[in-house]
Amino acid sequence: MGTTLDFVALADIVRGITLEVVGNDAALGSGVSWPPGHVVTNAHVVRRARVAVRSVDGRQLSARLLVRDAEADLALLRLEGADLPAATLGDVSRIRIGSLVVAVGHPLGVRGALSAGIVHAIAPIARGGAPWIHADVRLAPGNSGGPLADVSGAIVGVNAMVAGGLALAVPIARVIDFARAAGVAVP
Amino acid sequence: MDGLLAFSNELAAAVERAGRATVGVNGRRRFGSTGIHWRSGLIVTADHTVEVDEDVTVTTPDGRTLAATVAGRDPAIDLAILRVDAGDLPVADIATEPARVGHIVLAVGRGPRASWGVVSAIGDGQRRRTERADLLNLDLTLYPGFSGGPLVDAGGRVVGVTTSGPARHFQVAIPAATVTRVLDELGRRGRIPRAYLGVGTQSVRLSEALRQRLGSDQRAAVIVVDVQPDSPASAAGLVIGDVIVSLGGAGIADPSDLRAALRPEQVGETVTVSIVRGGEPRDVRLTVGERSRRS
DSSP: OOSOOOHHHHHHHHHHTEEEEEOSSSEEEEEEEOSTTEEEEOTTTOOSSEEEEEETTSOEEEEEEEEEETTTTEEEEEEESOOOOOOOBOOGGGOOTTOEEEEEEOGGGOTTEEEEEEEEEEEESSTTSOEEEEEEOOOOTTOTTOEEEOTTSOEEEEEEEEETTEEEEEEHHHHHHHHHHTTOOOO | OHHHHHHHHHHHHHHHHHHTTEEEEEOSSSSOEEEEEEETTEEEEEGGGOOOSSSEEEEOTTSOEEEEEEEEEEGGGTEEEEEEOOTTOOOOOBOSSOOOTTOEEEEEETTTEEEEEEEEEESOSSOTTSGGGGOEEEESOOOTTOTTOEEEETTSOEEEEEEOTTTTOOOEEEEHHHHHHHHHHHHHHSSOOOEEOOEEEEEEEOOHHHHHHHTOOOOEEEEEEEEOTTSHHHHTTOOTTOEEEEETTEEOOSHHHHHHHOOGGGTTOEEEEEEEETTEEEEEEEEOEEOOTTO
């Protein structure tokens, strides 16, 4: 087959930094372990001050809501107690239309599920708005707040919604700005 | 994961390469569709997305708007050809080998935008030897506005023209070889002729006994319910009640098969029509006519 396409190693990397954001009983969505000691997710996933997060290997931790921006659909949580390995960030300017991307999340309660696809467009949703990553990747409720990663496993976006079958992710540059504005040290 | 990175870069390069010859087609009231600069000055797109004959425009990748005229239509396979003053617009790189089931392919829409998947089947598995038998069935998403755009292989070469059909629930592509034949016909005659037989038909079931006599497993055919005077069908001696089983070797199970089996390049050619008359199979030679351009 010539070159090996190793999605397994890629899945391991991305699953290692993907968290499940848990409500009373059921999962609310996904999150990304970043920056160190914190979790970034969607605002629509977290609506209260304290939530539980679970790593893909089953460790359960408690997290506290630091800041939430409904318009940007981003929220930042601080992990209490233990630390988890943090994600490596990618560079959106290096992904092109057609680049392979993967998402990990908990679609419809399936833990740590991998979806693969390509970048469809990098464009605003509404005319004149900020750009979003549109990806031809099949996502479902439960993927919200989880990572969209490039083929090196670096995070290029935070999945936020599905529109017309396309995954829409907040580009990582906006996530970095959001964390900085919240006064959190960004590596 | 170097293999993945190389493959990812290859896909992105394929989109970029195909995108240089991919245009927006503005030929309907709602959102526009996509077209491919196939030959110098000729844009290929999906017929169902060009709802008007006048005031069609094309948007180039660098944002220029070009006036376009409809050079020809082949509605049986959902293809339209537009003529533009293309200037230095690059021409698409057309694959010389046909796509095969399992090939990884990308659909490119105006923008460019892209989706990926595989060729899942070729033809619908039943209708052999009509043009529809060559249609590429795709396991990928054709997003709104993608119809008429290129289906490309991982090297960025065009293997087909995507269309979701007027009802927008198909994911198919017309193979490049079929498009090239239509363009050759346009070049030869200056137009895409529409083949004409002059019969009205309805689908009928073929009995088990008849199937055995025909030596075929075809379950349906069409019965002639109308023969227009002075038409190719009447000249060939077809009469009401004849059952058409195949045309030019293509099985005919319903009236749409008959339209699909009549290709523009067959106009003026003589084809063999296999019929059943009075319970007896027989072959009729028929010279395909051209539908007048007004009708």
